[in-house]
Structure formats: C-alpha cells, structure tokens
Amino acid sequence: TDMATSRPQLASLDAKQASGQHRPSKASRSSSTKMDLKHGLEECEVALKLFLNNKFKDALELLQPWAKDSMYHALGYSTIVVLQAIMTFEQQDIQNGISAMRDALQTCQKYRKKSTVVESFSSLLSRGSLEQMTEEEMHAEICYAECLLQKAALTFVQDENMINFIKGGLKIRTSYHIYKECLSILHILQKNKVEQQFFHEFEGGVKLGIGAFNLMLSLLPARIIRLLEFIGFSGNRELEMLFLLITFINHSIQYAIIRVALLQKPSLLIRFAGTGEVNLVEAENLLAPFLKQFPNGSFMLFYHARIELLKGNVEEAQEIFRKCISVQEEWKQFHHLCYWELMWINIFQQNWMKAYYYSDLLCKESKWSKATYVYLKASILSMLPEEEVEATKENVVALFRQVDSLKQRIAGKSIPTEKFAVRKSRRYSASLPAPVKLVLPALEMMYIWNGFPIVSKREDLSENLLLTIEKAETTLQNQNCSDYLVDDECLLKLLKGCCLKNLQRPLQAELCFSHVIQSENLLKFDHYLVPFTLFELAFLHKSQGDIDKAFKVLETARNNYKDYSMESRLHFRIQAALQLWRKPSSH
Known part of the structure; x- marks a missing residue:
C-alpha cells in the first residue's frame, strides 16, 4: 500500500509500458539533466505496475537512475527499499532504507518552494502567495511529507533509544502539518478555480495523506489522542472517509x-x-x-x-x-506474511502439526519477533500428545525457556506481545523445581490475536474449540492445586465464553464471563483477564440489544483498569467499538 507514493494511474497503462518498451532509453537519460513532472509520473506508473506484478527488481531498476533527480522517482524508489527493510527487519536493510529515504528527502527538497530565513520559521502558507507556487513545487510538498513519514517509521525501528523515538515523532508531526498546509493550498486552488495540468494528482495525494492520518488517529485510544492533540494533531473519522471516497470517485492518479x-x-x-x-x-x-x-x-x-x-x-x-x-x-520475506496466516488457519482448525510446521518456518526464517515465534511454536507443540511432540525432536520446556532471551525493543520499548510471551513463559523458569504447564496457550494466543471473530463465522470450528476447552477444564479439575489454578480456570472460562457467544448461547456465555469478573480478587498473575472479559461481555450485551448496558461495561473496562498485559491492544479495540456503536450509519 505504501507504493501509493508512486502515484500510479493504472487505467492508463498498457502491456507495452509494463514490459518496459516505452521507457526512456539510457541514452536519453544520460543526456538529460532533468525529468519533468509529466514524465516522472508516467514512469512511476510503469514502476508500480511492475511492482504489483511481482517484478520488484525491475521496478527498482526503472526508478533508480532518476532517484536523485526526479521527486517521484526518488519517492517510488525509496518506498520500495523501505518496504523491503520493514519486511526483512535486517539491520543492513534498515540502514539502506534510511539512506534511500534521506536521499529522497534531498531530491524532493530541491523542488520545494524556496523560502527566506524569516519565512523558514513560519508555516508553508507564509512563504508568499500560494497562487505563485508552481505546480511542481506543490507536488514536491506532498512527496516531501510522505518521505518524512516513511523515514520516521524506520527511525522507530533503527535503534531502541529515546532520542530516535523523539526524532521520529517530530518527523511525523512535520509531515502532518505539511499535509494540512497542502490541504489549504488545495482549497485556494478550488476556490479560485485555478487550472493545473496535474491538479487531480495533487488533490489525490493531499487527500490520501490527510485521510490516512485521520484514519490512524480515529483508531487510537482517547488518552493518546488527547496527548497528540496537545502537540498539534487532530482526528476526524468522517473527514477521513469523505476524503478517501472523494479521491476514489475523482479517478485521479x-x-x-x-x-x-x-x-x-x-x-x-x-x-x-x-x-x-x-x-x-x-x-x-x-x-x-x-x-x-x-x-x-x-x-x-x-x-x-x-x-x-x-x-x-x-x-x-x-x-x-x-x-x-x-x-x-x-521477496522471500513476503512468504513470511503468508506463513503467519497459514499458521493461524491451522490453529483455527486445530491441525496442530501443520500449525507447528509454519511456526517453525517463521522461527527459522523471519526476523520480526523471534520471542513471539518461539513462544507460539512451544504453545502449539504443547497442544499435541507427548508421542507426537517427541516425533518433532523438539523440547517444549526448553523452547519456553528461550523466550526471555529473544525479546527485543523498538523505539526504547518492549513489544507488548513479546512481554506477554515472556511473562507467560516464566512458568517454565529453570529455577523452578517442576514447571506448571500452561493451559491451552495456543488458544490463549489465538484470543490475544483476535482469532475468535473469524472462527465465529464457522459453527463447526467453534464447536470443536469448545470441546477442546471443556476437555481442558476436566483435566484441570483433576490436577493438584497450584498458585496458577484460579488464573487457569478464569482463562478457560473466558475462552469458553467466547465460543458460547459465537454459538449464539448468550446465557451460558454470560455465566462464564461473570465467573471471571467475580474472581478478580483471586487472580495472581493474569490480571488482563478481567478487562478483556468485560470487553467480551459488552459485545454480548450489544448483541442482545442492550446498547446502554454494553456502553457502561465498555467504559468500565476502559477506565477502571490499568497496567495489565496487552492494555494498549484492548484500548484500541474499545476505541474501535465505540466508534462503530456511536455512528453505525457511517459503517
């Protein structure tokens, strides 16, 4: 999706362009010192079509020769390099991405409207009469803003120190303000009915940028939005959707x-x-x-x-x-996205050996989150009978004990899912005389990664999961008492309640959720269970038509609990639910 920055007009492309037959020759490139806006846009159309046809190398080769001379070539080339860095998570690729984006910013800067020393301390709108800005300068602004945004993303993952986190935040803020200022330019152009050759392309770029920012902001929890508004951000979901749809209707580039x-x-x-x-x-x-x-x-x-x-x-x-x-x-790294999805599909189906196969591939090949992958592999293996685990030659306890050493930090912060995996894996600490096994850890992770709404579409899968959970309940009742007993019972009740809710058995589901909520003071480790259970209970009330009660429970989950595992994720979900329930007509 980030290849949006190449500004394609796919409807105008034909097979000859995609095959490169209409590319400028190398001779013409070497003899020319500048590529105009028209030809820059046309070549980037070709490059994006190559990219979407899996010809990633060809797209790069088309864009690279002009990457330091044409703003759209620079943006398209650096975007592909950045996308590759984010997908591989290799430090060298991240450095290459930062370098490419730095060059792209310099290229875009050459085309931006020059300002005086005094004007540089004020906004874009103070650089002089907006009507005097050339079309090329206007496009340079949106290209520059998009480059800033992508460089910020890489800054976050480059290093774990707080300085980089602040630098990234400032880049995002600057990008946001440039987009807002471009929106003001757009309004002036429309008001004065100024005709430009590439007006729709500029309009599309501005509205996509503003729309993307507002979509992101509309999904953030309220407390984060208040902080962002303090430093100059604002979110409007209706404006975001309007802009995206207007741009879509306009059939612009x-x-x-x-x-x-x-x-x-x-x-x-x-x-x-x-x-x-x-x-x-x-x-x-x-x-x-x-x-x-x-x-x-x-x-x-x-x-x-x-x-x-x-x-x-x-x-x-x-x-x-x-x-x-x-x-x-x-791009082998794109396979990893598919491995991840295939692993979950097999978990939904309880095909544990196939799920293990994909989790093992991720552990071996992907750099994204080794701690999460190893925890998932161990969790999946723990769902299998002992003899099948032995056939894999894996040691489940050893895998759980590896998790803590594999955790990483991004922008100075631990990854929430890794923190969750580390905390759950402590049951298998080497210092313990005998580990207390986790109860259905693969299904717990399935809940954390929000798999139950998908499974809800299939009664057979929900029924099979319910049988597995009820079997685990029986096993737990026959085990010796441990410090984890109440927590394990409540986890099973939450999972069982989700299955019953999916199977349209609301009374039984509510009994399960109530059990977890009433056990709040007895929980010793998994304190996240209560606020997440309240979230599920709110959806249960809403499905039964009691929207007022649903809102009340949702507000309780949001306001009465803090400092629990996956807190940010739950706040994202609550915010999304509130957005949907308050304005159902817009969805």
Missing part, C-alpha cells in the same frame, strides 16, 4: 491506491482493533479490479485471502495464501 488503502481497513479492524463488524462486500468490490488486472500479484492475492478468511472461508483462504507463496520467489 490516486485511483488505484485509494482502493488498496481501503482494502486494509477491514483487515486492520478485525485483526487488531477487534470489533468484527466490517463491510466485506465493500472490500471485495474494491479488490475486484485489482484481481482482474493483477491475478498473480502477491499483494492482491494476499488481500484476497484475507477477505476470504474474514468471511470464514478458511479452506479457500488457505489455498490462496499458498498460491501467494508460489507466484514469486524474489
């Missing part, structure tokens, strides 16, 4: 990218925010023209598989993810 950006929305809400209430018909309609034009494009196949998964078509999603892996070998 942003046409294709708006569609791709919107495709992320259901995926984001269901996987992270956790509401489960998304418009999949809208997502399918947005994806359809892309699938037609790029039937073997990795990104398009990935989105297609995600939509099928959100619909509950896990078998179809599984096949599409496998195809997504088979269509290209150039």
Whole structure:
C-alpha cells in the first residue's frame, strides 16, 4: 500500500509500458539533466505496475537512475527499499532504507518552494502567495511529507533509544502539518478555480495523506489522542472517509491506491482493533479490479485471502495464501506474511502439526519477533500428545525457556506481545523445581490475536474449540492445586465464553464471563483477564440489544483498569467499538 507514493494511474497503462518498451532509453537519460513532472509520473506508473506484478527488481531498476533527480522517482524508489527493510527487519536493510529515504528527502527538497530565513520559521502558507507556487513545487510538498513519514517509521525501528523515538515523532508531526498546509493550498486552488495540468494528482495525494492520518488517529485510544492533540494533531473519522471516497470517485492518479488503502481497513479492524463488524462486500468490490488486472500479484492475492478468511472461508483462504507463496520467489520475506496466516488457519482448525510446521518456518526464517515465534511454536507443540511432540525432536520446556532471551525493543520499548510471551513463559523458569504447564496457550494466543471473530463465522470450528476447552477444564479439575489454578480456570472460562457467544448461547456465555469478573480478587498473575472479559461481555450485551448496558461495561473496562498485559491492544479495540456503536450509519 505504501507504493501509493508512486502515484500510479493504472487505467492508463498498457502491456507495452509494463514490459518496459516505452521507457526512456539510457541514452536519453544520460543526456538529460532533468525529468519533468509529466514524465516522472508516467514512469512511476510503469514502476508500480511492475511492482504489483511481482517484478520488484525491475521496478527498482526503472526508478533508480532518476532517484536523485526526479521527486517521484526518488519517492517510488525509496518506498520500495523501505518496504523491503520493514519486511526483512535486517539491520543492513534498515540502514539502506534510511539512506534511500534521506536521499529522497534531498531530491524532493530541491523542488520545494524556496523560502527566506524569516519565512523558514513560519508555516508553508507564509512563504508568499500560494497562487505563485508552481505546480511542481506543490507536488514536491506532498512527496516531501510522505518521505518524512516513511523515514520516521524506520527511525522507530533503527535503534531502541529515546532520542530516535523523539526524532521520529517530530518527523511525523512535520509531515502532518505539511499535509494540512497542502490541504489549504488545495482549497485556494478550488476556490479560485485555478487550472493545473496535474491538479487531480495533487488533490489525490493531499487527500490520501490527510485521510490516512485521520484514519490512524480515529483508531487510537482517547488518552493518546488527547496527548497528540496537545502537540498539534487532530482526528476526524468522517473527514477521513469523505476524503478517501472523494479521491476514489475523482479517478485521479490516486485511483488505484485509494482502493488498496481501503482494502486494509477491514483487515486492520478485525485483526487488531477487534470489533468484527466490517463491510466485506465493500472490500471485495474494491479488490475486484485489482484481481482482474493483477491475478498473480502477491499483494492482491494476499488481500484476497484475507477477505476470504474474514468471511470464514478458511479452506479457500488457505489455498490462496499458498498460491501467494508460489507466484514469486524474489521477496522471500513476503512468504513470511503468508506463513503467519497459514499458521493461524491451522490453529483455527486445530491441525496442530501443520500449525507447528509454519511456526517453525517463521522461527527459522523471519526476523520480526523471534520471542513471539518461539513462544507460539512451544504453545502449539504443547497442544499435541507427548508421542507426537517427541516425533518433532523438539523440547517444549526448553523452547519456553528461550523466550526471555529473544525479546527485543523498538523505539526504547518492549513489544507488548513479546512481554506477554515472556511473562507467560516464566512458568517454565529453570529455577523452578517442576514447571506448571500452561493451559491451552495456543488458544490463549489465538484470543490475544483476535482469532475468535473469524472462527465465529464457522459453527463447526467453534464447536470443536469448545470441546477442546471443556476437555481442558476436566483435566484441570483433576490436577493438584497450584498458585496458577484460579488464573487457569478464569482463562478457560473466558475462552469458553467466547465460543458460547459465537454459538449464539448468550446465557451460558454470560455465566462464564461473570465467573471471571467475580474472581478478580483471586487472580495472581493474569490480571488482563478481567478487562478483556468485560470487553467480551459488552459485545454480548450489544448483541442482545442492550446498547446502554454494553456502553457502561465498555467504559468500565476502559477506565477502571490499568497496567495489565496487552492494555494498549484492548484500548484500541474499545476505541474501535465505540466508534462503530456511536455512528453505525457511517459503517
């Protein structure tokens, strides 16, 4: 989706352009010292089509020769390099991304309107009459803003010190203000009916930038939004959707990218925010023209598989993810995204050996979060009978004990899911005489990663999960008492309640949730269970039509608890739920 920055107008492309037959020759490149805006946009159209056809190297080779002379070449080239860095998480790739983005900023800066010393201390709007800005200078502003945003993302992952965190935050703030100022320019152009050759391209870039910021801000918890507003941010979900849709309708050069950006929305809400209430018909309609034009494009196949998964078509999603892996070998790191999804699909189906296979691949190949991957592998293996674990030649206890040494920090902060995995793995500490085994850790992680809304689309999967949970309850009752007994009982009640809720058995589900809430003072370790259970209870009340009671329970979960595992994730989910419930007509 970040390839939006290449400003493609896919409808204007043909096969000859994609094959490179209409690219400027190397001779013309060497003899020319500058590429104008028109040809810059045209070449980036070709580059993006190459990229979406899995020809990543070809796209880079097309963009690189002009990356220090053309703002859109610079932005397109650096975006691909940054995307690769984020996907591999290799330190060298991150350094390459930062270097490429630094060069891109310098290239864009050359095209920005020059300001005096006095003007440099004020905003873009003070640089002189906006009508006197050239079209090229206006495009340079949005390219520069987008470069800042991407460089900030890499700054966060480059090092763990707080200085980098502050630097990244300042870049994001500057980017946001440039977009806002470009919006003011846009309003003046529209008011004065100024005609420009590439007006729609500029309009699309501005509205996509503003829309993306507001979408991000609208999903943040209220306390974070208040902090951001103090330093100059503001979020408006209706404005965000209006801008995205206006740009989509305009069929500007942003046409294709708006569609791709919107495709992320259901995926984001269901996987992270956790509401489960998304418009999949809208997502399918947005994806359809892309699938037609790029039937073997990795990104398009990935989105297609995600939509099928959100619909509950896990078998179809599984096949599409496998195809997504088979269509290209150039970016192996893209395979890891598919391994992750395939691992969860097999967890949903309780195909534990297949789930182990994909978790093992992630442990061996991906750099993203070794602690999470190893914890997941150990959790999946702990769901298997002893003889099957022995066949894998893995040592489950040893794997759990590795987790703590594998944790990492980003922007000076520990990753929440890694902190969760480390804390849960302490049961297997080498200093303990005998570890107290975790209870259904794979299903607990499935809950943390919000798999139950997906499983809710399939009664058979929900029934099978319920049987597994009830079997674990029986086993737990027959075990010797331990310090973890109440926590384990409450975890099983939460998981069981989610299954019962999915199976439309609300009274039984509420009994399970009530058990967890009433056991609050008896919990010793898993204090996250109560606020998360309140969140589930709120959705149960809402499904029964008691919206006032649902709001009250949701507010209790948000305001009465703090300093528990995965707190930020729950606040994201609560915020998303409040957004949906307060304005259902906008969704």
